[in-house]
Amino acid sequence: MRPAEPPVADRAGNGPPTSVVTIDGAAGTGRTAVAAALAARLGWRWCSIDELYRACAVVCRRTGDRASVDDIRFGADRTSGGPRPTYRGQRIDGLHGPDAAGAGSFADDPRVRAAVAAEVRRFVGSHDAVVEGLGAGQVFPRAVLRLHLWASPARRARRHRAGLEPDAPRPETPLRLGTVAWNRGSWSSHDTVSRLRDRVNVALGRRRRSVSVVIPARCSRDALGLVLPRLAAAAAGCDSEVQIVVVDDGSTDDTAAVAATGGARVVSLGASRGRSGARNAGLQVTTGDVVVFLDSDMLVEPDFFAEHLRLHEVANDTVVVGGRRHLPPGVTDPADGRVLRRDSREALLDVYSYNMACLAHPWSLAYGCNVSVDRWFLERAAPTGFDESFVGWGLEDQELAYRLAGHGARWAYSRAASGAHLHHDRTMTAERFAGWKANLRRFVDTHEEASALERLVPGMDPSRAVDYVDVYRGFDGGPATADEAGLLVVRVPGSDDPLPAVQDAVANGAGAVALVDEGDRAELAVLAEAAAPGRGVRLYGGADWDRLSPHPGAG
Structure with a gap:
């Protein structure tokens, strides 16, 4: 292979612009198959x-000389049309057998790593391409999209048992x-x-991401007069298309x-269908990629839409649960200087973790007021x-989240x-x-596995004076930070990458890691969660450091 040269994306004036998508991540996720199929759909090289x-491992095992990697090239396979490594013009066999064992060790050799990177860049040349594998994102740091594929440990194990992954073990790529x-x-x-x-x-600018907001409203004239201008301002400050849908749920005012x-x-319903029915009616006319x-x-903040969309760009299948503050009576401007009351969920997450994956029932905090x-x-x-069988107040949003x-x-x-x-x-x-208890019965009758919800009854009962955080602890059962010895607490400056x-x-x-993120x-x-699947890495804000720093393992 030739010595390392600048990435294709870094060159200027040497042929047409090149778009590269990189895919790396954990073994056992089928990333090679995904990369090949994606390239085929795009009409790109891969x-x-x-x-x-693996070719390096095979050739070096046969020749006994690591310098032989300089003669390994990528060429098109006549049978599949995909890339195939060759050595001095001859196809290399045994890439998925015992001869390829130890391939991961070659990635630790700086000379081999540089040679591999240079060969990949040469093969891509001026072509649009999907590049898959260990360190792909580092080879093309200016790729239009860098993907990290991951899966649960159980799913990865199933793929290995089914023989869907190569025999040669692969090291993990840092996220x-x-x-x-x-x-x-x-x-x-x-x-x-x-x-x-x-x-x-979207990354190439061929189309814009879009977002729709669905607002059920019943006799909400005065509130909407305050809410809609702030939504319009947030939409104007967002570089995506924004659609605002208000469902008039049988209002008797204007x-x-x-x-x-x-x-x-x-969307005017005439007769009221309740929150669930109104939201469903709004969904029918939405056009956004995110709802x-x-x-x-x-009353939303100026970066409301931009923040929701940004978090959906970070990972797929994400549910973004937006925060909430409560205004005092008579106050209609969040910026009037008065202290707003925190949402009760923040008190819970202070105890557990701002990574909701640490909760046994994260869906229980997905309130429909902002999600x-x-x-x-x-x-x-x-x-x-x-x-829509949920009527009155409560739990219809958490049932959807479930x-x-x-x-x-x-x-x-x-x-x-x-x-x-x-x-x-x-x-x-x-x-x-x-009404809440009636909805609770509907929930549990539909989803027997959610019967733990019944433990929240004391916290909702107006005849009892109880601490809701304590009640929630009995419902969720997730560990609080102070409950576990040996927790490794890591303080992370806002500019650092902790992954x-x-x-x-x-x-x-x-065994357990907590990040105190100053950012x-x-x-x-x-x-x-993607960096350490199934580990429940806990997440706290910078202000929590004093509370957590005495914990054993803090550093």
């Missing part, structure tokens, strides 16, 4: 860096910020490739007229939308994608509690 490392973490989950290869092709088209004047598309569900009395989901994921995981969780939803709680709730009477009355450190800590035997980056929740 190659496998892992294939070159880094700026890479899209893509969980294969249970989706077919066809679905995976279709969604990735769409991501590539809710529909105020919504139309505010720039929303209005945000929002209450009609939520977003990828449209593709929603349509396949919950094709019927909200369950179904999303069953299809592998990732959870990101974002205090940045927040809204301020206009004040209204939130007292839990006996009547409201009775390689997480992988190193897990590889070195750390308060919500994306670390879904990325930490």
